[in-house]
Amino acid sequence: MHDAPEKLWYTEAELASLLRVHPSTVSRRVREGRLPVKPLVVGVRRVYPVAEVHRLAGLPG
Numbered sequence: 001m002h003d004a005p006e007k008l009w010y011t012e013a014e015l016a017s018l019l020r021v022h023p024s025t026v027s028r029r030v031r032e033g034r035l036p037v038k039p040l041v042v043g044v045r046r047v048y049p050v051a052e053v054h055r056l057a058g059l060p061g
Contacts, residue, residue: 009040009047018053 016023027046029035037053039046054060 007050010050010053012039012046012048015048015053 010018012023012026016026019026026035030037030039030046037048037056039048
């Protein structure tokens, strides 16, 4: 059986779901500096590093 690859990035929608807010709230909080995670912009989409999100939340790896 193959192990699933480790997830490295959250989409804005996934991060919003984790935080239980609307995706636009995530982008607004990042823009205002209230959510100190630097997104990677891929085309028109923003993705957020899982490790950084977990570090800020005090979660393991």
